[in-house]
Amino acid sequence: MSGITIFIVSVGPNAFPNTLEHTIRCLSEKIGVDDYSFYVVTGRPDLEEAALRSVPKGRLLEHRRTLGWWADDFNPFFQQYADKTEWLVMAHDDIDVFTPDFFKKTMSEIHGASGEIGWITYTNNQYYSVKASVSVRGGLYDDRLSFQCFECHRGDGTIDLPERAVKTYGPYSHFNMIRTSAMKKVGPCPRWTEYTILVDEDWALQSVVNGLTNVWVPSITYRHPNNAGQRGCDLRLEPEAHAAFVAKWGFDTPFSDQTVESLVRKYPHLSHLANRNSFDWVYLKET
Numbered sequence: 001m002s003g004i005t006i007f008i009v010s011v012g013p014n015a016f017p018n019t020l021e022h023t024i025r026c027l028s029e030k031i032g033v034d035d036y037s038f039y040v041v042t043g044r045p046d047l048e049e050a051a052l053r054s055v056p057k058g059r060l061l062e063h064r065r066t067l068g069w070w071a072d073d074f075n076p077f078f079q080q081y082a083d084k085t086e087w088l089v090m091a092h093d094d095i096d097v098f099t100p101d102f103f104k105k106t107m108s109e110i111h112g113a114s115g116e117i118g119w120i121t122y123t124n125n126q127y128y129s130v131k132a133s134v135s136v137r138g139g140l141y142d143d144r145l146s147f148q149c150f151e152c153h154r155g156d157g158t159i160d161l162p163e164r165a166v167k168t169y170g171p172y173s174h175f176n177m178i179r180t181s182a183m184k185k186v187g188p189c190p191r192w193t194e195y196t197i198l199v200d201e202d203w204a205l206q207s208v209v210n211g212l213t214n215v216w217v218p219s220i221t222y223r224h225p226n227n228a229g230q231r232g233c234d235l236r237l238e239p240e241a242h243a244a245f246v247a248k249w250g251f252d253t254p255f256s257d258q259t260v261e262s263l264v265r266k267y268p269h270l271s272h273l274a275n276r277n278s279f280d281w282v283y284l285k286e287t
Contacts, residue, residue, distance in 0.1 A: 002061075003035030004103065005085040009073050010051065010093035011043030011066045012195065017050035019094040019226060024054040027091060032101030036089075037061035039081070041073045070199070071191040078188070082180045089177045096226040097175070098125075099219070106177060109165040109217045113284045118182050118212025119204065121171030122220040123151065123161065131157050134224075136216050137204055139169025140260045140274040151218065153279040161218040165284040168216040169273050170204020174224040185210045190244065197241035201253050209267055215284055 006027055010020045024038065037059050040051040043066045051063060061081070066073055078088075087103075099105065102122070110117055123135045133152040138144030148155040151162075173196050178186070186206045189199055207214055246252050251259040264274050272282060 002037060002085045003033065004031070004037070004087040004089055005061060005081060006031075006036060006038045006089040006091060007074065007077060008038065008051075008091050008093050009041040009066065009070055010047045011041070011070075014225075015043060015047055015093055017046050020047055021050045021054040022226065023091060023093050023095050024051065026095070026097050027089070028056050028059065030097045030100050031089075031103050032105075033103050036103075037085075039077055040064075041066050041077075069191060069194045070196050071189040074189045078180075078183065082184060085180055087177060088180055088183055089175075090173065091175045092173065092224055094225040095175050096223040098221045098223070102220045103177075105220060106217055109219075110215060110284065113165075113213070113215075115213045116182060116211065117215055118178060118186065118207035119171050119214040120177045121168075121214070121216050122175055122222055123216075123218050124172070124174060124224050125221050126223045126225065128152070128157070128159065131155060134172060134174075135218075136168045136278070137170050137172060137201060138254055138278065139204065140255060140263065140270065141169070141276065141278040142274075143277045143279075144254055149278040151279070153277065160279065162216070162281045162283070164219070165215050165217045167272065167282045167284055168214050170207060170214045171200060171216075172224075173200035175222050182207070182212055185212060190248065192241050192244035193237035195236060197237055198245050198253065202245065202248070205249070208270055208273065211269060213284070 038055045039061045041064045042048045042051055048063065106120055121136060127134050131152050132147035133150040136150055138149060143149045151159050154160055186203050190202055204214065242252055260274050264271050
């Protein structure tokens with residue numbers, strides 16, 4: 001079994017060779033360990049060329065051309081490699097990682113924690129200029145409808161980060177890590193749209209409902225998107241994704257107060273994620 005597989009899909013109108021190449025090189029330089037490989041899916045010849053020239057020699061597990069839908073690219077990959085790798089890193093094709101040795105630092109943060117760890121996510125500093133947090137999803141927190149939550153809760157442009165790893169509801173899909181054993185409990189990617197709209201919300205809820213502890217490591221930072229000036233369009237197919245989410249769960253996101261109350265009644269172990277603000281930190285470990 002290998003150590004870490006990094007899964008990246010680069011398709012669609014916001015995919016560019018320069019940002020894909022930068023993402024791959026950045027992850028390679030900052031991961032800080034030797035036992036890793038890339039599984040890269042691309043949607044055009046120029047993206048394929050960028051991937052093949054930027055993945056370090058001997059680090060390409062596999063390159064595939066997209067089948068058209070993100071779920072159709074991810075689910076066969078995971079089915080094939082779930083028992084052949086211990087850790088899965090999932091990254092968008094347009095991130096910039098700033099913290100060196102992020103894998104070892106992550107392991108240090110979660111070592112000795114009780115319970116099974118699910119998603120591990122990090123701090124996205126892209127939106128601090130507008131005093132908004134997009135590091136962690138709002139989930140069941142009282143302030144879930146405010147962008148001025150988590151580390152941006154002061155609302156004055158100053159940042160209030162936790163001292164160390166905290167338990168949290170779940171990540172955005174930009175840059176995350178999860179053990180493959182935990183990913184099996186989360187389940188396959190829902191086939192809702194061609195892209196990942198609300199997949200992170202679904203996977204966050206799937207993980208906490210199944211008793212996994214999701215973690216935010218605030219000291220590890222990244223930026224997404226790293227190509228904001230290039231992006232031709234923003235979120236796509238939102239109505240379709242929301243309709244599919246409602247069809248699966250019976251309610252929409254962001255969650256209403258009634259939905260939060262219903263979830264806590266049905267899954268009492270979620271109570272630590274509700275009836276508090278996002279910045280009332282619950283640390284993963286006491287020290």
